[in-house]
Amino acid sequence: MKILLLIGLFIILYYFIKKAYKNTMDIVINKIQINPVHIDKKNPVMNILHLSDLHLENISISPQELYTKLKDKPIDIIALTGDFLDRKRTIPKLIPYLEVLNQLNAPYGMYAVFGNHDYVLRGSNLQKLKDTLETHHCKVFFNENTTINVKGRRVNLIGIDDYSTKRSDIKSSYKGIKHGTNLVLTHDPNVVLEMKDYHFDYLLAGHFHGGQICYPKAYHLVKMGKMVRMNMIKGLHNYDDKPFYISEGLGQTGVNIRVGSRPEITIHQLSLTSKKEEVQTAI
Secondary structure (H helix, E strand, C coil): CCCHHHHHHHHHHHHHHHHHHHHCCCCCCEEECHHHHHHHHCCCEEEEEEECCCCHHECCCCCCHHHHHHHCCCEEEEEEECCCCCCCCHHHHHHHHHHHHCCCCCCCCCCECCCCCCCCCCHHHHHHHHHHHHHEEEEEEECEEEEEEEEEEEEEEEEEECCCCCCCCHHHHHCCCCCCEEEECCCHHHHHHHHCCCCCEEEECCCHEEEEEECCCHHCCCCCCCCHHHHCCEEEEEECCCEEEEECCCCCCCCCEEECCCCCCEEEECCCHHHHHHHCCCC
16 A cells, blocks of 8 residues: 555656646746836837846757747847856857847847856856857946947946845946936846835846746745845836836756746837936936
């Protein structure tokens, strides 16, 4: 009888793991509209492709599959919010993904910040990761910003370094900012809780993987900051009347399974402020 019970438990466990692994291949593409009222008024719109947490040691989509999913999508800019990998031997695996992202021909470029897993690398290995990204036309931000002109409107791209590893410097990230639409890229969204005095029109982050394994809630994330305890681990949220989005990520960490979450690609339509509105949104 005990043997039959063990066999039954093994079958249930096998089915659970197999289904959880298959979930990693169920890639969801979500489209998000920010300031839809302004979009309806035909204000200029910036289409942002957001990818986060590739975790290339455990990713279930090939570069070619990624390209096939995105090649017909309207994309103005590509935002990558960290946790590419955490082993130096994985760095070459990043190259074909960057190559297909370049094939999407985003007219306003590709930009990235690092996450806590990227900082597992040290010294020359971390530099190699940065060089790999920038060789493939991806600007990496370290608490800094740059300005681009999108459809006649100024857009400030602000990259805040990883909060969970205590590398964030919000003040430096905003240094020299002029009036315009502020788009923030960061890895750990907990930094939002310290940005009351810093304006952004939209912020993109990742880090939580939507829980990755939820049973039924992602209790294991409780030590990952206040935002988890506020039930903000994925999707679109507002804090201090400012919108931000937490991606569920494209890869997995630890074990290559997902329960109650799916790998995510997002395309965000961000309405760009008019010159009159730019004055109102200055920090």
